Each structure stands twice: as structure tokens, then as C-alpha cells.
Amino acid sequence: MTSTIESGPLPEIDSAKARRAYELDRKHVFHSWSAQDLLDPMVISAAEGSHVWDGDGNKYLDFSSQLVNTNIGHQHPAVVSAIAAQATKLCTIAPSYANDARSEAARLIAERTPGELDKVFFTNGGADANEHAVRMARLHTGRHKVLSAYRSYHGGTQLAVNLTGDPRRWSSDNGSTGTVHFFPPYLYRSAFHATTPEEESQRALAHLEQLISLEGPSTIAALILESIPGTAGIYVPPPGYFEGVRELCTRFGIVLIADEVMSGFGRTGKWFAVEHFNVVPDLLTFAKGVNSGYVPLGGVAISPEIAATFGQRAYPGGLTYSGHPLATAAAVATINAMEDERVVQHAATLGETVIRPALRGFAERHRSVGEVRGVGVFWAIELVRNRETREPLAPYGGSSPEMNKLVAACKSRGLLPFANFNRIHVVPPCNTSVADAKAGLAILDEVLEIADGFVA
Ligand code: PLP
Numbered sequence: 001m002t003s004t005i006e007s008g009p010l011p012e013i014d015s016a017k018a019r020r021a022y023e024l025d026r027k028h029v030f031h032s033w034s035a036q037d038l039l040d041p042m043v044i045s046a047a048e049g050s051h052v053w054d055g056d057g058n059k060y061l062d063f064s065s066q067l068v069n070t071n072i073g074h075q076h077p078a079v080v081s082a083i084a085a086q087a088t089k090l091c092t093i094a095p096s097y098a099n100d101a102r103s104e105a106a107r108l109i110a111e112r113t114p115g116e117l118d119k120v121f122f123t124n125g126g127a128d129a130n131e132h133a134v135r136m137a138r139l140h141t142g143r144h145k146v147l148s149a150y151r152s153y154h155g156g157t158q159l160a161v162n163l164t165g166d167p168r169r170w171s172s173d174n175g176s177t178g179t180v181h182f183f184p185p186y187l188y189r190s191a192f193h194a195t196t197p198e199e200e201s202q203r204a205l206a207h208l209e210q211l212i213s214l215e216g217p218s219t220i221a222a223l224i225l226e227s228i229p230g231t232a233g234i235y236v237p238p239p240g241y242f243e244g245v246r247e248l249c250t251r252f253g254i255v256l257i258a259d260e261v262m263s264g265f266g267r268t269g270k271w272f273a274v275e276h277f278n279v280v281p282d283l284l285t286f287a288k289g290v291n292s293g294y295v296p297l298g299g300v301a302i303s304p305e306i307a308a309t310f311g312q313r314a315y316p317g318g319l320t321y322s323g324h325p326l327a328t329a330a331a332v333a334t335i336n337a338m339e340d341e342r343v344v345q346h347a348a349t350l351g352e353t354v355i356r357p358a359l360r361g362f363a364e365r366h367r368s369v370g371e372v373r374g375v376g377v378f379w380a381i382e383l384v385r386n387r388e389t390r391e392p393l394a395p396y397g398g399s400s401p402e403m404n405k406l407v408a409a410c411k412s413r414g415l416l417p418f419a420n421f422n423r424i425h426v427v428p429p430c431n432t433s434v435a436d437a438k439a440g441l442a443i444l445d446e447v448l449e450i451a452d453g454f455v456a
Pocket of ligand 1: 125
């Protein structure tokens with residue numbers, strides 16, 4: 001029997017309106033990261049919790065959280081009404097004024113970030129959060145270079161895309177100086193010929209230390225690292241790695257920037273992924289889950305030392321919408337709802353009791369599965385053509401007819417997956433119910449049977 005998503009109470013869908021949305025999209029909308037003429041975007045007409053409905057009224061379980069941002073699901077009523085209430089009261093105000101929504105959001109974030117990262121600079125999203133973090137680090141240290149990992153993503157603006165360590169950088173890798181990439185740990189395809197997590201950790205740290213000394217520690221302002229790299233493949237660092245990076249940064253006076261844009265706000269079963277490693281970065285960048293993406297918002301949480309650099313000296317940077325009331329009111333409501341509904345704890349339990357055992361089972365039963373890895377509601381299934389050679393089911397930086405078939409098979413069963421190169425990520429909202437998680441995993445189980453047919 002084929003698993004599909006039960007159709008629940010149907011929201012009102014006007015399919016004529018949806019068709020017009022599609023036609024206008026094709027005529028006028030220029031999409032991100034895409035060859036425009038090859039696109040066939042699904043119209044989403046309604047959404048609630050972990051589900052969305054297309055323009056024909058078909059219901060899908062959203063195992064992607066869109067771009068891994070709807071951490072409390074779609075249309076959470078507390079957040080929707082907080083945005084509406086804020087809109088009625090005060091839609092916008094310049095960043096130079098104090099405002100209750102912004103002040104309260106900053107307090108709630110500062111209380112949850114580790115250590116004393118108690119000052120928050122708000123941005124419009126993740127890329128500009130990283131841009132500002134690097135600018136702060138450069139001005140704080142008087143140094144220029146930034147170290148960043150391969151297999152990472154830090155955003156689409158010019159500097160942030162240069163920092164990025166995945167193929168989205170390649171065509172824009174010009175004009176910005178000073179980014180040096182290093183190999184992060186990735187035991188399954190170890191760059192260090194390691195065979196255990198401990199070996200991978202030690203060797204990746206030795207490589208990083210050598211790279212720092214060859215580049216010249218006195219030239220390096222910052223090291224930016226996703227606490228658990230996300231889109232690039234969900235690589236939970238092996239024991240001691242993040243702590244070792246912290247030690248190297250401290251020893252050489254390098255500002256450690258933890259990019260928590262995707263891994264933050266409950267995704268890994270903690271408020272921030274750095275908590276898994278007991279590390280306090282000097283700067284922590286966030287976006288996405290801070291308000292589930294209901295209104296664009298990002299930011300940088302700043303250490304007292306770096307904040308002090310700009311105590312008597314102006315910070316040369318700003319945005320018209322820094323701490324926008326609608327976005328920060330949404331953040332306040334989101335964080336409060338996550339506390340009230342114990343969403344972070346739920347993500348941790350769902351990961352340990354439902355997703356981890358299911359994915360372990362996939363790895364045992366399906367010969368197309370090379371590796372599964374993750375924590376909380378942040379998991380990757382790495383697909384291969386051959387378990388011995390580990391040849392990926394799609395090349396690095398590309399797709400393949402086989403991966404396209406798997407994505408289509410998920411959608412035809414009512415599951416929206418998150419696929420990247422040869423991986424399917426299991427990244428549903430943090431508050432997905434056990435029943436929905438199991439339903440989505442049952443669909444993936446079937447789709448992996450199709451993937452097994454591609455194994456040589
Ligand atoms: N950093 C990480 C780890 C991300 O995953 C992303 C987006 O996916 C970004 C930065 C960029 O965020 P934004 O798209 O909001 O600019």
C-alpha cells in the first residue's frame with residue numbers, strides 16, 4: 001500500500017486564483033538560484049502547522065520547513081495575532097528610536113544565547129547578519145582575513161557568498177578579498193583519511209591550526225562556522241572539534257562567529273546548536289527560526305568585548321529596518337510560544353525517539369543509504385549508487401534524474417522534501433506531531449525503496 005498524507009479539513013482554495021498566481025509568476029517573478037525558463041513552481045495557497053495546500057487543494061506534509069525556517073510551523077495563531085496587533089499599533093519606526101517590540105525581542109534573545117552575548121544588532125536576514133558580524137570582527141581586531149569552511153552556506157550577498165563553502169559561491173567568487181576556506185570534519189568522506197570520529201576531529205583541528213599559521217594569525221580577523229552545517233549536509237561535528245576551534249581562536253586572537261541561522265532556535269533540540277558543545281562564540285548570527293520566518297528578521301548577538309569596541313566609537317553600519325517592529329513582535333511571540341509549548345524539548349525528543357531510530361532503520365534496510373546523520377529535527381540522508389565506492393546519487397553541486405525522481409515520488413505521496421545534491425534532509429517544523437513525523441518517515445521509507453533500485 002502506498003502511504004499518502006490524509007486530507008484533513010480543507011481550507012478554501014480558489015483554483016482560478018491559483019492559476020492566475022502561476023501565470024503572473026511565470027511572467028513577472030525572477031526566482032532565486034534558478035534558470036528562470038526551467039521553473040515550474042508549485043502554487044501554495046494555504047498553510048497550517050506542518051502542512052501546506054497547493055492551488056488545486058492537494059495537501060502536503062512540509063518536511064522542509066520551507067527553507068528550514070518555519071520552526072513553529074505555519075500560521076501559528078499566537079504569532080499571527082501578535083503581528084496583527086503590532087500592525088494595528090505601530091508598523092514601522094526608524095532604528096534610532098527605542099521600541100518595545102525590539103527591546104523585548106533583544107532581551108528574549110540575549111537571555112537564550114550562551115555566555116554573555118547580551119547585545120543584539122538586528123538585520124533583515126541571515127546573510128546581512130554574517131556581513132555585519134565580519135565587519136564587527138574586522139574593526140575589533142584591525143585584521144582582514146576570514147576563515148570559513150568548505151561545505152558551508154553563509155548567505156547570498158557578496159561577502160556572505162564569498163564566505164560560503166558550497167557551489168553557490170563559484171560564480172560570484174570575485175571582488176571580495178580575504179576569505180580562506182578550510183576542510184571541516186566529514187568522516188564519511190574524510191579529507192584526512194581518518195577512520196574514527198576522534199581521529200577526524202584531531203586531524204581537522206591540526207589542519208586548521210596549520211592553515212592559521214600559514215596564513216598568518218595576525219592577519220585573521222574571524223573564523224565563521226555553522227555550529228552544525230545545514231544545507232551543505234548536516235554535519236554534526238565529532239567530539240572535541242568545536243571546542244578545539246574555540247581554543248584555536250582564543251589562542252590566536254581570532255573572533256569566532258557561530259552561524260546559527262539554520263541551526264538556531266530549537267532546530268537541534270536546543271535553543272542554539274553551540275550548546276551541544278559547551279562553546280561560547282564571540283559573535284552569534286541568527287535569522288530564520290527567530291520568528292519562524294513570518295516577517296524577515298536576522299541579527300548578531302555580540303560579546304561584551306566586541307560591544308565595548310563600539311562603546312565610544314560609532315559602529316559604521318546600519319539598516320533602515322534594523323529591529324523592524326513587525327519582525328521583532330513576531331520574534332517575541334515566537335519565542336514565548338516556543339517556551340509555553342516546550343517546542344525545543346519536543347524537537348529533542350522527536351529527534352531521539354522517532355527520527356533517529358527511523359533513519360537508523362533506513363540505513364540498515366536500504367542499500368541506497370550511505371549515511372544518516374543529525375540531531376533534533378535536523379537530519380540528512382546521504383544517498384549513494386554504491387555503498388562500497390560511496391559514489392553519490394547526484395554529483396557534488398548538481399542533481400541527477402534519479403534524485404529528481406525521488407523528489408517527485410515524495411510529492412506524489414503528499415510530502416514536501418528538502419533535497420540537496422545527493423541528500424534528502426529531514427527537517428520538519430520543530431513542533432511536528434509524532435503522528436505526522438511517522439507519516440512522513442513512512443513515505444520516505446517507500447521512496448528509498450525506489451532509490452534502492454538505482455544502486456549498481
Ligand atoms: N547562514 C546559514 C547557515 C543559512 O542556512 C542561511 C540560509 O539558508 C544563511 C546564512 C542566509 O540567510 P538569508 O537567506 O536569510 O540571508
